[in-house]
Amino acid sequence: MNMMNGKKGIVMGLANRFSIAYGISEQLFKNGATLAFTVASDYFKEKIKPIVAEQFGDGVIEICDVTTPGEIERAFTSIKKQIGTIDFIVHSIAFSDKNELKGMFVDTTRDNFLNTMNISVYSFIEVCKCSQDMFGDNGSIVALSYYGAEKVFPNYNVMGVAKSALESSVRYAASDLGKFGIRVNAISSGPIKTLAASGIGGYSKILGYTRDVTPLHKDVSLENVGNAAVFLLSDASAAITGETLYVDCGFNIMGMSHSACE
Ligand code: NAD
Helix, strand or coil: CCCCCCCEEEEECCCCCCCHHHHHHHHHHHCCCEEEEEECCHHHHHHHHHHHHHHCCCCCEEECCCCCCCHHHHHHHHHHHHHCCEEEEEECCCCCCHHHCCCCHHHCCHHHHHHHHHHHHHHHHHHHHHHCCCEEEEEEEEEEECHHHCCCCCCCHHHHHHHHHHHHHHHHHHHHHHHHCEEEEEEEECCCCCCCHHHCCCHHHHHHHHHHHCCCCCCCCHHHHHHHHHHHHCHHHCCCCCCEEEECCCHHHCCCCHHHHC
């Protein structure tokens, strides 16, 4: 339980106790990490303040809407001033218009395509760019992906395209940043009931379906994803970079029938 002793880092995307960022923060904190947070708005800052105060050592919280140019760099600089150099960053941010997370993918609008890519992918690239000033000799960055990155998944639509771009960005960023001792990886999580996930058409059916077809026949928990993140952010994964780690009870190894979750 002390894999993160002495390590400090930033968790981006904690919205509430159901967030994947919450599950990751829980395991990081349990393992001895010092945490700072970035959130999308003042509204989210007020919402997570009591959670951070009660459960995560009253860490620093910075507002950082990733669509505002220069915000990531500003927030990171402010965090560095308060806690010094860091060892890890968790990018747990995505957004798309829920009206386009149903129906036909080809109906995706240009505006929503660009906004989805901006928030869910470009922000990650910017995080990687800014991280060089944040880390000491070593660093580890983790982003959150989903199976819809590689195979068509009903209703996931433009978010699937964004996750493909995210996983590819993980590989390119890992290639760039390795020389600075910075590792970059993704976790492809199975479905978990969160605020973002509730915007995806038919999501409750997806949960039931994946439980039925996975080899382990169970839901993925926040704790499962949190423990995988601890591994990727700790020295235990010191030789791993540019990879996507599946935390999905084996869903990705199974064939799937569309009709089952439509
Ligand atoms: P969530 O709603 O709890 O988290 C999404 C976060 O993105 C929120 O904190 C939200 O404020 C933030 N965000 C959105 N727009 C932003 C902006 N402009 N600036 C800053 N932050 C912004 O949902 P979650 O499911 O925990 O999502 C976290 C990550 O996990 C996402 O990348 C998501 O795609 C991924 N993921 C989720 C599942 C799942 O089933 N829930 C599965 C695989 C991957």
